[in-house]
Amino acid sequence: MRHFDLTPLYRSTVGFDRLFSMLDNAGADTPSYPPYNIERTGENAYRITMAVAGFSEDELSLEAKEHVLTIKGEKSEEDSNREILYRGIASRTFERRFQIAEYVRVDGASLENGLLHVDLVRELPEAMKPRKIEITSNTAKQIETTAH
Template sequence: MRTYDLTPFYRSTVGFDRFFNLLDRAATDGSPGYPPYNIERTGENAYRITVAVSGFSQNELSIVAKENTLTIKGEKSVTENDNKADVLYRGIAARAFERAFQLADFVQVKNASLENGLLHVDLVREIPEAKKPRTIPIATSAAAPQVIDGSAEKAAA
């Protein structure tokens, strides 16, 4: 069984704790290793899930993003040509699969592509402006408070 150590990500990122916890939990949920997959970080807020789906065509795969769950399903369609061939050894798995990934808040599927037997699903984390951190200016105590209306000046005179 493969294990992924996400410790370097915990040390170098702040605010993504839940995202990496979900990825860590997805890797250790006891699900079978079929089909194998990779999770890559391709940018500051961009990620890519690559799933090895050799033998599956585009119309045999489905990708569904619902709430914070990304589900990738594959069902091999049975053709008459498969039944006519006398297979001596079947080493290429062609069984149906369903792989689910838990996504963090504000992570959305950007696009998906199938090339050379690999299904690439690109994800992006788009944080709304209201949730982004903002810089607060620090005022010095030497600055005099501003007078809002002229009543204070009249009272001093």
């Protein structure tokens, strides 16, 4: 059983906290196909890169629904005239789910050189963004009263 320590990732990422917790708690039965990377590309930008060699754009589908990103790959029927002597490139059907944090939306996806890139952006609403609060002094103004 391989165990990966994800503790360093907690300190450097924003938006994938629940994803890392789920990965950390996952057992040995976690599927490893297809392999993928999650990287931070900016202050509020992330990218999931998945190796999908042998799949074309029309054989892949992405769906974002209720904080879950689902990536599916369904290989079309191969040409029966081909005789494969050795199969080193896996072409099996897969479904990979990613838990997406609140306020993270899928910005786009592209397929390039057998790698599927899914770009994510974290957009906080104005009410949740940090704001600067001005500090004022508490010196009370004295009010002079005259005695009658």
